[in-house]
Amino acid sequence: MARKPNDYKSNVKPIWCPGCGDYAVHVALMRAFAELDLAQENIIVASGIGCSSRMPGFLSTYGFHGIHGRVLPLATGIKLSQPDKTVIAVGGDGDGLSIGGGHFPHAARRNIEIAYIMMDNSIYGMTKGQASPTSPEGTKQAASPYGTVEAPLNPILLALAYNTSFVARAFSGELKEMVDIFKIALQHPGFAFVQVLSPCVSFANTYDLFREITAPLPENHDVTDITAAMQLAQSQAPLYRGIFHHSVRPGYSLQTTEIQQRAPKVTMAELMERYER
Amino acid sequence: MARKPNDYKSNVKPIWCPGCGDYAVHVALMRAFAELDLAQENIIVASGIGCSSRMPGFLSTYGFHGIHGRVLPLATGIKLSQPDKTVIAVGGDGDGLSIGGGHFPHAARRNIEIAYIMMDNSIYGMTKGQASPTSPEGTKQAASPYGTVEAPLNPILLALAYNTSFVARAFSGELKEMVDIFKIALQHPGFAFVQVLSPCVSFANTYDLFREITAPLPENHDVTDITAAMQLAQSQAPLYRGIFHHSVRPGYSLQTTEIQQRAPKVTMAELMERYER
Amino acid sequence: MGINSRTVVVRIGGEAGEGTVTLGEVFTRIAARDGLEVYTFRTYPAEIKGGQVLFQTRLGIERVLSEGDAADVLVAMNLKGWEENLNDFHSQGVLIYDPDAVPNPETRGRQAYPIPVTKISKGFDFVRGKNLVMVGALTWIFRLRLETARAVVQKSMGRHAEVLAKNLQALEEGFSYAQEHFPETFSYTLPLPEKPAERLLLSGAEAMALGALEAGCRFFAGYPITPATTVMETMARYLPTFGGTLVQAEDEIASINMAIGASYGGMKAMTATSGPGLSLMIEGLSMASMAEIPVVVVNVQRASPSTGMPTKTSQGDLFLSLYGGHGDGPRFVLAPDSVKDCYYQMINAFSLAEHFQTPVIVLSDQAMASRVETIPYPETICGVWSECLERILPTPEELAQDYRRYRVTENGLSPMAIPGMPGGMYMAESLEHNEYGHPAQSPENHKVMMQKRARIVETARKHLVNWDSSVRRWGVANAKFGIMGWGSTRGAVREAMERLAAEGVEIEALYPHTMLPMPDQAVSEFLRGKKAILVPELNFTSQFARVIEHRYYKQLDARDIHIHMLAKEEGVPFKIEEIYQAARNMIQVEGGR
Amino acid sequence: MGINSRTVVVRIGGEAGEGTVTLGEVFTRIAARDGLEVYTFRTYPAEIKGGQVLFQTRLGIERVLSEGDAADVLVAMNLKGWEENLNDFHSQGVLIYDPDAVPNPETRGRQAYPIPVTKISKGFDFVRGKNLVMVGALTWIFRLRLETARAVVQKSMGRHAEVLAKNLQALEEGFSYAQEHFPETFSYTLPLPEKPAERLLLSGAEAMALGALEAGCRFFAGYPITPATTVMETMARYLPTFGGTLVQAEDEIASINMAIGASYGGMKAMTATSGPGLSLMIEGLSMASMAEIPVVVVNVQRASPSTGMPTKTSQGDLFLSLYGGHGDGPRFVLAPDSVKDCYYQMINAFSLAEHFQTPVIVLSDQAMASRVETIPYPETICGVWSECLERILPTPEELAQDYRRYRVTENGLSPMAIPGMPGGMYMAESLEHNEYGHPAQSPENHKVMMQKRARIVETARKHLVNWDSSVRRWGVANAKFGIMGWGSTRGAVREAMERLAAEGVEIEALYPHTMLPMPDQAVSEFLRGKKAILVPELNFTSQFARVIEHRYYKQLDARDIHIHMLAKEEGVPFKIEEIYQAARNMIQVEGGR
């Protein structure tokens, strides 16, 4: 029963601008699903709010279009209730690093078994172009007419510092590579973070820039070497694509299941007895 | 007009448990103030909620005991309204890394000129002992009777990944060193982060442990070398004390002041004219 | 016999760091084991550890309804414990004290039992054990069984063999000393039953956790906050034993979103918090309303606004619970009125949440959550106190063709698919959406969907008419004077009413358990024929009284029923006396008697 | 002359990606420059860019009060723009259209002006310029000045010289084409004034920003959210020119905490958000109440619950604004009722916040924030519409000895020291505290401090009685029938009332601007002698009507005044017709006429 990418497409037409980087992510996701031959009913895609967060609506899987910045706790709850399903969290750089930035370290340290795909366009697309945490210093937009003065955050470096067990960067201009990364991320038995450079053609078109400055990680990069990964993550030119870090430690839902097994079994009646006077 | 440490003490008796690491931070702060000869009215100490966050009440400076986890935005607002004052943010590991963890990267990337002193006791003291984001894996407390399964966060590594311009670790068992670090942090023209290992004697007494495993950073450590700092930050034994990173780039209030100078001066009447039909 | 033959208020004052709370807890447990009913109350000092503390336990031979007012028996472990409680000490009370800490107390004619606990404990080199010495003495004085006391100490302090031995010794030294020096019968002794009835000894917080487990809750995400942490800690211990999962989340926003996620995934899910945390959950609650996801939020109220007084009680979050949300979304609010009711209302909460696919807030408060009560063993649950409703799942036929998650139905309820169900794939949506869950923004669609969601509450309102537990009514049927309240104040109200009844005053009370939707029929019936209603509550602006005024003003005005607000926001529960006086006052003002 | 000689509703329908909004905006600006009054309205398609859009501009010779109902003039740039608006197109209206996009429209007797904008723009190889061709044509048809049109295009599209030249050419081609083909006078032409009165052309969001600047606001922290972002963007441009600071915060929680911090530091500070963001600010607002810190929060309401419909309007956050907070803390809520009023109420907001050291929520909505209106040039501000109150600072004497930040005073206000003031060092405290700001948890202290904070609102209530701007009342004085509303619905109500007046119906309206505290005196006076009151509002549960019922039920019932709720939650503003019909209906039901 081989599934085809289009089997995962919903009948809702994407609202994205023509040329938006998020289309590539949509296609890559569907291809990864098909290549892994996942049943639609066993996939759950959760999101926050933003252009990128509209993703679940364009897929025929289970989905949850939640509130701004809360995709990781939402997806964590979903995974813990359905540990055998493939749970994917998607969202934007604003969603995940600004309002939702507080959840990222905790999803990572729990090592909850979800793939987190951040479509990073270095801008707030949905609200019509304001600087995001990854916008370069000096970004001029209506809300920052004199240019931003904040240093941008580096999502890969953050993920590494958070002890994320799978850390990768993809680019909407490199579809095949993205599919391959997604396939590994979806199968990773822990928290898998993928930053996708997904340009916003309307407010911050970086396609040409990224075509120029991105490059695959050095072939000899050891994905278990955290320090090497941190060093490569700091490089801006070339801006590396590929898998920065990949290691395995027990995931959160696995460990909570183990706790359930370890915990003494009691009935409600026995439990009540403990509280008898 | 030499000021003495006790000049900065309020007449409110600390509510801390006898032996709490926070007493040392209190003393170190007052000594740093005195040695820098700062006028009380020119110091503002803001905090969140927690045992450690009670600090402002025990000082005779200006203070703001805010809400849980929001000390950094609160202190940012304070600094921007009073750029020439010494603004200090204090709080706990729960306050700053759990509920408030989303604000840390942004204060750092703004490089707002405040000193942020995190009294890290690897526990929630105020709420009577629950695991915090820095608690070691396997921590058993009433809320985690089967032991925690989350990997602890490393505040120094986080601060470095966030591009914090001053990053240091002190220990309540090393008072003199802490005073010296505070003095530099208070004078740093940017965001200065100090993690203080400040044991909670009631719920997680780590005094002996830290006396054993902490050590000063290697003398030859280059505080401008981020990668070296990241490597040293990952060491758990020895757990290094001292200044991991120190660099200078323009602070946020400085830059907003520059924007004010750059912005064309207009009167309200002139501004109205722009909107005339 | 004492003044009130059925209950005795025992208050213990001392330094928290010196085991005063343990003293109270162990003594309470011994009394309960020996068959007495108990109801505790304690204060929390400002210091993190140590500081002056007051522990009160009220013992009774029938179920105890409130912590009581003045102390009958005052146990002073230090000078403050004596001085601070003098004003609230029954004139015919009994003082039991450590003469080394409280030299020559002026008891104004009250009986006094000096027990030199410091000296005794020093005597065998175990000063820390002076609290246990006092427990021993109290065991004798109250004529409780030494055997019981030994068993309780063994159970609750039996971690280290050596310390346990010392503690047992302390207990027995105290018992012997008292037995020797005070052989005469004690005026406040309560008769012990032959065979104690089956009872649980529970705090309100524990009762909520047990109720949730009984209801089938299998997911809890929470963030520590006084005074709600005990709910989480109890769930933490037991959830895994039932195959459930507890997450200590990074904050309250994460907590509610995790719970909503788990619920979407098919688990019965909850969180528990207090005021500041509830404020942070408002956005998440609004999403649950919009996406129609069941979720239960326990809110243990504490004195506010802002950080306020975390260890002090209040009922100040009613408005926030009823009205706190951007836009108009469906929601339920429940208010248990006793430790026992905490258990049952949690079961109700899950029934409502699951069946109506709607968030439910359950309002407890600091006093009710932290006090310990003996309560009857819960028996049959479904059909008696609670009704166990379940989530409506789509049928195979519905899944097979054109499944619409948000189908517009007459009663507002649409079957909810669970991930894993083939054919059920849908998107839960926080944007306004059409029947399929696809975003839609036409005026017509918004109108239809707002109406659909509102119908959920109306359907529930109709359903609840048959729920006994949605309201509690007692007292003299159709009396002219009434008391309407909610939540933990009920015990004090009941006792005040007993006093009034004893004096021949006819009065009747109504306590709704579902505050949203209001049991309108029950309230209207109650109001019929009333002349005046006293509304006691622990907040500043009389929130509940205002809700009543607002909701029933036509009836109130048509029949000229007067509302008497009794608002108290001081961080402490009502005294029986306060309710009694206010009721008396109302009756007088209204020309009743 | 058209049907309504004083105003013309011009509606433009087309693809957003094809410059339809620019078309509307530029045309509006030209009309305004030539001295007409304008009032716009637009819809937002679901697509991020592109999608079908409707832009409406109503032109008038006097101040325009609402966006109007049916289109008088329909400009159809594509087929949808024709088809979708047919139902809402005046039977004697005029169609102006692109014959290449809308072939042979069935106008049912309406006049039609085909302008082949596609063809014309293709003609000089600038298809993108077809919207400007239409602007040119409209300029001629409405007999606006070509010179003005040129100036406007120059100003608003003058970034690149080359594109500007093309656009100017498009404008002129359109103008010439229309001049040549449609020389006859146009039935909807409005006479242009000789010398236009001084007017500002502002959106409601811009008016709020300018009002804040005028009030002396020097700090803004905010997080982007539709439809409040424009407030932030306007502040971003101008704050620095006044030495102020704007921070784009990481979220709404940070925004409110930064604003509170800056205010503590002595700056007038604000934030702006919409429903979901307000929900996230509730905890911070509660802190501002407790610590007595001035702060202004603009909430631009949008259709809810949850993410809802971000670009659609609503008045659904009244309950959240009034009651959303754990515990009882002081707060003010203001509701401007027009773009002009947005400006003045922001000045009032800062007066209240600063002087009373209390958070203030100002409620606007999507429709009012994004529409553009011509408004009279603001003149003297203090003493006319607004009163400029300032923060009470401690005197040198107060600072010199025993300064108590939270001194318990009769009016509840305590002088607030600013960091840097020697002697003023105090701790702002979110815990309950004593006069010095030190944490305190005795019942007595809590009671005293709750009362102190509540007195702040009462002091303000007394003060506001003299504020003209705290309420707006108009219509036939003491008429039997009334309309009570709030916020942006006022324009439609005014127009409906004009229609009723023209038909001889006596009716009077009241719009409070301060929703908390309610101007009780003004409301009571208004209610006196009324028989029935219509309460129109854009939410589902009639939130304002319920507030009125609740607050004035005694008066309502005593005088048998009936409340007629008119709730609409569809994401769009009221039509004049809807208000008119509802009023008519009320009058009929009530036996008025």
Ligand SMILES: Cc1ncc(C[n+]2csc(CCOP(=O)(O)OP(=O)(O)O)c2C)c(N)n1
């Ligand atoms: C609580 C809350 N605050 C703000 C918003 C408004 N908002 C919607 S999307 C968005 C940012 C979108 O940026 P990003 O996450 O980078 O997604 P993108 O649109 O760029 O894909 C914001 C601020 C909201 N919906 N909810």
Ligand SMILES: Cc1ncc(C[n+]2csc(CCOP(=O)(O)OP(=O)(O)O)c2C)c(N)n1
């Ligand atoms: C919104 C909110 N959630 C929860 C709390 C309860 N709370 C108070 S202090 C605290 C944690 C304290 O831990 P930490 O910040 O590490 O400080 P410590 O007491 O250890 O110094 C918590 C969870 C609160 N006050 N407000």
Ligand code: SF4
């Ligand atoms: S605005 Fe940007 S991010 Fe959003 S859909 Fe358009 S191109 Fe994509």
Ligand code: SF4
């Ligand atoms: S509980 Fe721990 S952190 Fe808090 S005061 Fe006591 S020792 Fe210090």
Ligand SMILES: [Mg+2]
């Ligand atoms: Mg983005």
Ligand SMILES: [Mg+2]
């Ligand atoms: Mg801590």
